[in-house]
Amino acid sequence: MRLTYWTGFWVFLLDQLSKYIVLYRIDLPTQPNGTYDVFPPFLVFRMAWNRGVNFGLFANFDMRWALVAVALAISAFVLWWIRKQPANRWAYVSAGLLVGGALGNVVDRVLHGAVADFINMSCCGITNPYAFNIADISIFLGAVGLVFFTDGDKSDKTA
Template sequence: MRIVFWTGFWVFLADQITKFFVLYWIKLPELPGERLDVFPPFLVLKMARNRGVNFGLFADYDMRWVLIAVAFLICGGVLWWLHKSGGTKWTYIAAGVLIGGALGNVVDRLLYGWVADFLNMSCCGIHNPYAFNIADIAIFAGAVLLAFLPEPKTPKRPKKKAA
């Protein structure tokens, strides 16, 4: 389980450092249009205060504490599942990625009441109106990996002879 902790720690730290950089160093909320074209349209920093879930769903409702509780329940559920069933090194890494991302967004909800989303990427004539952050990427990647990684091979037990 140590690998889950350290993977989660580094993902959480990367998320919080990028958010600090965007919010307090380049001060994205103070820029005109709360936007900074880095490599348009492929990479644009675009401030979004997400009070809801993915894509701002349910943002009109005060769901801060519900979403914090859901994040903790998911993290606890993943840890319980790993403890009960075990996993490969990659399963533990995937769990750490998911948990680190979830806790990164929890900290935002505790500090600001919303999640700081700022990455916006578009390509090939398709305009993406949504913004996301490192934690969102980690949550998605961790969940997909946990869903599709092969289960660990369990050693076969020798069959008992009938008496």
């Protein structure tokens, strides 16, 4: 479990540090068109405030506190579940990635009313219209890791 907590801590810290730099050092919201070229066209910082869920779905509804509650409930469930689940090192890391990322986005919703998304990657003539952040990447990797690195319920299996 210690590995889960440490992974979550570092993901949370890295996410919040990156958002601080983008919002207050680069001041991305005031850049022309809200963009900052890092390694164009592959990596561009493009400011987007996500008030909804994935890809801005339901952004027109005021769901700020509901989404905070859902993220906290999912984080608590994952921590409870990974403690009870027979798990290996990668499962603990995956749980930490998911929880650290979820808490990083919770802080954004509480402080700003929306999640600060800014990473935009495009390649090979395909322009990606979406932006994301380190927390989003961590949540995705954590969820996929929990699927692949946990065994599930062994009582269903027949010999």
